[in-house]
Amino acid sequence: MNAIELVGIRKAFNRGLATEVWALDGIDVTIPAGQVAVFSGPSGSGKTTLLSIIGGMARPTEGRVRLDGQDVSSYSERFLTVLRRMRFGFVFQDLHLIRGLSALENVMIPAYPLGNDWHPLRDRALSLLSRLDVVHRAATRVEFLSGGEQQRVAIARALVNDPPVLLADEPTANLDSALTTQFLGILESLSGDGRTILMSSHDPAVTSSAVIQRRIAMHDGRIVEDR
Amino acid sequence: MLLQPPVLALLLMSALEVAIALAVIPFAVSIVRHWDLGDASERQVRLERRTRLVSTLVAFAMGLQILTLPVLVFTADRLAAQLSGAMCAVGTLNANAYGFAALSAQMVAFFAAVAWLALDAMDVSVPTYPLTRIKYVAALVLAPLLALAAGLPVAFFAMLEPSVITSCCARVFASDAPSVSGALAAWPAGPAMIAFYVSLAAAVMFSLHVATGRRGRASAALAGGAGLVAFASVIAGVVSFLAPAVYDDVLHHCPFCFLKAEYHHQGYLIYVPLFVATANSTWLLCASLAARVPALEDVLPRSQRRWAAVAAAGFMLVALISSIMLARSHVTFQ
Amino acid sequence: MRRWLNRQRSLADVALASLGRRRTRTMALLVVYALVVSVVAAVMLYAQAVRREAGRVLAQSPAVIVQRLQAGRFALVPDTYAEALRAIRGVQSVEGRLWGYYYDPVLKVAVTVMVAPEGSAHVVQDGHARVGPAVARAKGLSAGGQLLLITTARDVLRLTVDELLPDESAVLTADLILISAADFRALFDHPAGFYTDIALSVANPAEHRRVAEKVTTRMPDTRAIVRDDIARTYAATFSWREGLVLVAFIGVLAAFALFAFDRASGLSADETREIAVLKAVGWDAGDVMAMKAWEGALVSAVAFAAGYLAAYLFVFYVPAGPFDGALRGWTVVRPRIRLTPDTDAFQVATLFVLSVVPYTAAILVPVWRAAVAEPDVVMRG
Ligand SMILES: Nc1ncnc2c1ncn2[C@@H]1O[C@H](COP(=O)(O)OP(=O)(O)OP(=O)(O)O)[C@@H](O)[C@H]1O
Ligand SMILES: [Mg+2]
Numbered sequence: 001m002n003a004i005e006l007v008g009i010r011k012a013f014n015r016g017l018a019t020e021v022w023a024l025d026g027i028d029v030t031i032p033a034g035q036v037a038v039f040s041g042p043s044g045s046g047k048t049t050l051l052s053i054i055g056g057m058a059r060p061t062e063g064r065v066r067l068d069g070q071d072v073s074s075y076s077e078r079f080l081t082v083l084r085r086m087r088f089g090f091v092f093q094d095l096h097l098i099r100g101l102s103a104l105e106n107v108m109i110p111a112y113p114l115g116n117d118w119h120p121l122r123d124r125a126l127s128l129l130s131r132l133d134v135v136h137r138a139a140t141r142v143e144f145l146s147g148g149e150q151q152r153v154a155i156a157r158a159l160v161n162d163p164p165v166l167l168a169d170e171p172t173a174n175l176d177s178a179l180t181t182q183f184l185g186i187l188e189s190l191s192g193d194g195r196t197i198l199m200s201s202h203d204p205a206v207t208s209s210a211v212i213q214r215r216i217a218m219h220d221g222r223i224v225e226d227r
Numbered sequence: 228m229l230l231q232p233p234v235l236a237l238l239l240m241s242a243l244e245v246a247i248a249l250a251v252i253p254f255a256v257s258i259v260r261h262w263d264l265g266d267a268s269e270r271q272v273r274l275e276r277r278t279r280l281v282s283t284l285v286a287f288a289m290g291l292q293i294l295t296l297p298v299l300v301f302t303a304d305r306l307a308a309q310l311s312g313a314m315c316a317v318g319t320l321n322a323n324a325y326g327f328a329a330l331s332a333q334m335v336a337f338f339a340a341v342a343w344l345a346l347d348a349m350d351v352s353v354p355t356y357p358l359t360r361i362k363y364v365a366a367l368v369l370a371p372l373l374a375l376a377a378g379l380p381v382a383f384f385a386m387l388e389p390s391v392i393t394s395c396c397a398r399v400f401a402s403d404a405p406s407v408s409g410a411l412a413a414w415p416a417g418p419a420m421i422a423f424y425v426s427l428a429a430a431v432m433f434s435l436h437v438a439t440g441r442r443g444r445a446s447a448a449l450a451g452g453a454g455l456v457a458f459a460s461v462i463a464g465v466v467s468f469l470a471p472a473v474y475d476d477v478l479h480h481c482p483f484c485f486l487k488a489e490y491h492h493q494g495y496l497i498y499v500p501l502f503v504a505t506a507n508s509t510w511l512l513c514a515s516l517a518a519r520v521p522a523l524e525d526v527l528p529r530s531q532r533r534w535a536a537v538a539a540a541g542f543m544l545v546a547l548i549s550s551i552m553l554a555r556s557h558v559t560f561q
Numbered sequence: 562m563r564r565w566l567n568r569q570r571s572l573a574d575v576a577l578a579s580l581g582r583r584r585t586r587t588m589a590l591l592v593v594y595a596l597v598v599s600v601v602a603a604v605m606l607y608a609q610a611v612r613r614e615a616g617r618v619l620a621q622s623p624a625v626i627v628q629r630l631q632a633g634r635f636a637l638v639p640d641t642y643a644e645a646l647r648a649i650r651g652v653q654s655v656e657g658r659l660w661g662y663y664y665d666p667v668l669k670v671a672v673t674v675m676v677a678p679e680g681s682a683h684v685v686q687d688g689h690a691r692v693g694p695a696v697a698r699a700k701g702l703s704a705g706g707q708l709l710l711i712t713t714a715r716d717v718l719r720l721t722v723d724e725l726l727p728d729e730s731a732v733l734t735a736d737l738i739l740i741s742a743a744d745f746r747a748l749f750d751h752p753a754g755f756y757t758d759i760a761l762s763v764a765n766p767a768e769h770r771r772v773a774e775k776v777t778t779r780m781p782d783t784r785a786i787v788r789d790d791i792a793r794t795y796a797a798t799f800s801w802r803e804g805l806v807l808v809a810f811i812g813v814l815a816a817f818a819l820f821a822f823d824r825a826s827g828l829s830a831d832e833t834r835e836i837a838v839l840k841a842v843g844w845d846a847g848d849v850m851a852m853k854a855w856e857g858a859l860v861s862a863v864a865f866a867a868g869y870l871a872a873y874l875f876v877f878y879v880p881a882g883p884f885d886g887a888l889r890g891w892t893v894v895r896p897r898i899r900l901t902p903d904t905d906a907f908q909v910a911t912l913f914v915l916s917v918v919p920y921t922a923a924i925l926v927p928v929w930r931a932a933v934a935e936p937d938v939v940m941r942g
Contacts, residue, residue, distance in 0.1 A: 048940050048941065051940070052937045052940045057841060057936050057937040057940065058935075058937045058940075059272070074264055074265050074266070075354055076264065076275050076354065076356060077272070077275055077276070077846065077933075078275075078351060078845055078846070078847070079354040081840070081843065081844070081845040081846075082845070084843055085842070085843025085844075090841060090842065092841070092939050092940060093940075094939070096834070096838045096841070096939050098835055098838060098839075099582075099831075100578065100581075100582040101578060105578070109575070109839065109842065110842040110843045110844075112568065112571035112572060112574075112575065112844075112848075113568060113571075113572075113843070113844055113845060113848040114564075114568070115563075115564030115565060115566075115567040115568035115571070116564075116567060117563075117567060118567065118570070118571070157842065158842075161843065169940060230800075230801050230804030230805055230808060231800040231801065231803065231804045232604075232605055232608075232800075232803055232804060232807055232911050232915065233907070233911045234804070235804060235807055235808070235915065236911045236914035236915050236918075237914075239914060239915065239918065239919065240914060240918065243918070243922050276846070276933040279846050279847065279850070279929060279932070279933060280926070280929045283850065283925060283929060284925070287921070287922070287925060291918070294910070294913075294914060294918075297910065298907075298910055298911065298914060301907040301910075305907070308792070308793065308796045309793050309796050309797045309800070310793075311793070488905070488906075
């Protein structure tokens, strides 16, 4: 079972200073493999922080994270990284594509440290781009792509190592309604592959979408509703 | 004597090695005292990040030592023109007590750094970092060794007096000289050759044994130990018969001259595979020590096989190349 | 192995692209780096070539030179000494030499006046002379011209210049005037039956010192100079001067290391973000460091090659570089020599240690610091 379990997760910033904040304040949640879930809630409720902790990009101040029953909370950075690149694909709110590189190179970059052969890797990246309908832009430098194209490149990049879990932070924040619909279509197809998809969003178009199987509402670092 | 470019280069490397040694010590102490993987505190995260720096620094120091060895030999060779009695590197290194000490210390420090990096590689290959404490205790031993190896060349050049008459390879490695080097040269070619080939054969066989299957600690220890023995006997063999064979001169025992252009740099053909193979033997030895740690049970055998394969190949190459050198030589040994 | 190669190749690719994206920055670094390499390389190449040249000169000079001392000062050697020297075992040939320094009142500089040894191709007839290239240049002489020298007795010695001495062994011949023995004696009022000094040739190099010792024991008023001793002094002096010049550049090297350190630690916001993105998408700190190492290696390779090449061209194809004075000493009639290109692997290795090693050391810590930066900044806008 490819489940993500969070137990008693708390996260403080600026601990011990006057500016101390508890971005997360006791999160207990289990997400079974293959589920499409969205964390919603007002700004500052801790959605981004929670996704970073799940994805191994930040450590909880307290609490445990278990992946498939394995406690990874005290993993060293090196092994968190290994875990991250095998298990998680990220789509950041600001996309964070690397300017100056082509769409194709951006998609391939997460796989570089693995040392796989180049041609199969490029073919996989191209097939992802074509599945996401941007293959015609593969050789274009990313800064010349439109917002929607950029996002699809970012999704392709998140998928290049074929991770079982996709994490997306506010994926539709910069998209118009047509592109949002298109994005939800992509989600549906990815979910069809059996991938777990976790998102944060306060976009009603997303939270009310039929693709979403579970809606978790947050407030002040706590889960207030889960259905 | 200090104001010459190659000497300046050596001094620069020494200074860097000392700096690295000094940087490593306080950090190793704090790791030994505070390392706790179960702790997710900021300090532990910081410590972990610093370990990356230490690994890099030690690797850099090892690189510096690799560079120091030939530069030291060639600097000595060049300085020979300025010392009475010296005709090549041996004469210069022999001009005071620190020359050969510096060379040997650099070699020891090199293999120590290699061994430490092996520990490091094994340690970080499993999430539990089972060797971290041991590794940093070892670093506390390695750092002074690095500093010593760095200091000796400085002492050597500082004490180098152009007016002192030194004795050169013809005399140092002359068979009647009352010293270790003299004894090596005096070692009759027959027994030296037997020791040379037998130890190489043993190293190759034991290494191949480890390389071809999943073997226990004893096998790895045996292969590693045999490799170190082979290293010593190859050096002895070079002085005793291989160098004279290359020079076609039974009285010329110098282990450095054949690195020079006059002899088409043939020495590298022996020394490079020898050092690579011995480094891998050192790893095998470290692996046999680390194999106690249960966490490493899964990862060790694979790396062990690879190291053993490289060691075996290196020693085979040494045997092959030296045989060719012997076959091409016109010298006949009794 | 294959994985390793693939990984290195990809990392090098990314490194190259990253350097290309910051073209101005990279170029600035390259230029400074190459400049530093070329300065150090020029000093070393120059010193080595001059050393080699001096060695060639020495190789032609006699094995042992015998001078006579009287009351601690040089005195002329009577030709009877030559016979006595010939009797010493091991001495192959004995040759009395006539030479001296002539102060030229017009040039205000001393030049060497010499009589070519008997039987040499340069023996000149009475009333004739051959001059070295530097003298010819300074005095505007060419073959067939007139050379006027003032004798000790204030007479004018009129000599016809036969030919100019060849350029190739310029260190030796630059400030040289060759004249006949009779003209020499007239010029310096040099008594007949005396030589300036005596040159011995000794067949067996191992016996040079022994022969010199015998000379001084048999003739206590002489001093014997062995060529090897001169060679040793020369080698030491040139290397010492080279070292001295390099020490003067230690400041430059330190400044360069500081510059490299500063470059490597002052990452642009773009670069910091890129590294965070790479880490966020699954690169380990080790991968980032390896990529940065590639950047350093690529920069170093280009800068080293360019700097070395520039120094090579500068030293061997631009006459009289700025190091001339410092390395060889000053003189008006400076030999204008075209140095013979001469390098070896050891010299390249030394240069490498003096330039690439400091660069690498300087960027080590900044690279590490960049590589272990938190990736989660990319999650925040
Ligand atoms: N690096 C940080 N340093 C200090 N405070 C932080 C940091 N990151 C987040 N916070 C604080 O933690 C709280 C939760 O932030 P987080 O970004 O997780 O909220 P969010 O739900 O994603 O909000 P938004 O909808 O605006 O993205 C906020 O109060 C924020 O100010
Ligand atoms: Mg957010």
